[in-house]
Amino acid sequence: MRILVVEDNRSLVANLFEYFEARGHVLDAAPDGLTGLHLAVTHAFDAIVLDWMLPRMDGPDVLRKLREAGIEAPVLMLTARDELPDKIAGFRAGADDYLTKPFELPELEVRLEALLARAGGRRKGRILQVADLKLDMATLEATRRGQSLHLFPAGRRLLEELMQASPGAVTRQRLEFALWGDSPPDGDMLRSHIYELRRSVDGPFEEKLIQTIPRIGYRLAAATAKESADGR
Known part of the structure; x- marks a missing residue:
């Protein structure tokens, strides 16, 4: 998988890179919402891991703009906001899955694999x-x-x-x-x-x-x- 991680917690991003790259996945990262939006629109990703609270543009706004731009890559929201209204808001913004912090890395990997499988392994094939x-x-x-x-x-x-x-x-x-x-x-x-x-x-x-x-x-x-x- 080629995964875009939009997350401003550098320690968490480092852990994600270490875990996923060791398993053959390719990761890119953005430290804020605006940079994440730019990368997601201009590059091909199999899945996007998106934090909710981000500098410059928060996760739900990034997600809405991605869907408006026709980006269909599965998006998993990764956030500490675990209240039901927050989850509903995330799904309504266009999220495909929602995982709350703290979490286990194997669970994140399995969820991303499931998203990709449900999407038919959607990839930019050009x-x-x-x-x-x-x-x-x-x-x-x-x-x-x-x-x-x-x-x-x-x-x-x-x-x-x-x-x-x-x-x-x-x-x-x-x-x-x-x-x-x-x-x-x-x-x-x-x-x-x-x-x-x-x-x-x-x-x-x-x-x-x-x-x-x-x-x-x-x-x-x-x-x-x-x-x-x-x-x-």
Whole structure:
């Protein structure tokens, strides 16, 4: 499963990552409601774990906007609010399940698996492709010329952003937001992640797809597309 966790409790998020990634799941996290909404609308997730009380936009408002935007991924609300009126409000906002804190991690996993099963294993099945590079949005597997590429979660996120925009450029600000929301780390960590992504995507191959656009950001495109975009 690819799971989006919208939760501002960093300790809880760390526990979720440790537990679910050890079982082969892929997690992304957002520390506030607005960032969670952005990620859920612009990326494909199998399920969303959504806290109720969040900075910038609370859980039920995020959920309503997701449903208005046509996002059908199952949503499990994870909250300390255990009164019946709260549960009713959560379901009416569009939640598929409701789990109160404190909880056991295996129960959360089983509930998410059940949601996915009831939804028919709904996944975004499209494949992004640029030249001989492919990214399967269902399995999150990246390949080039049929060769599997090893990508860390940050590199996979950057690759998805670049492939969706190809052959256009993606600004540094957009890429930083995709990785860290409104709280990018100090220093030029983006450059380091791009370097690692280049090693995986371009290193073993003669044709280089990832290009730096000075003072703007980066783009990913085949040589012919790059030349066309440059007006040559």
